[in-house]
Amino acid sequence: xxxxxxxxxxxxxxxxxxxxxxxxxxxxxxxxxxxxxxxxxxxxxxxxxxxxxxxxxxxx
Numbered sequence: 856x857x858x859x860x861x862x863x864x865x866x867x868x869x870x871x872x873x874x875x876x877x878x879x880x881x882x883x884x885x886x887x888x889x890x891x892x893x894x895x896x897x898x899x900x901x902x903x904x905x906x907x908x909x910x911x912x913x914x915x
Contacts, residue, residue: 881895
């Protein structure tokens with residue numbers, strides 16, 4: 856039972872840490888607009904549609 860509780864605690868801690876990192880990144884991007892726009896994680900290039908559309912500007 857203790858191993859299960861420890862595993863749940865570790866998973867929760869890792870996920871909460873990832874949310875914290877994303878919030879810090881967004882705040883840093885707002886405070887330093889000269890470094891470029893905020894790019895939230897979420898994929899790109901039509902992810903999930905089975906293909907990736909390529910533009911002439913590079914990117915994907």
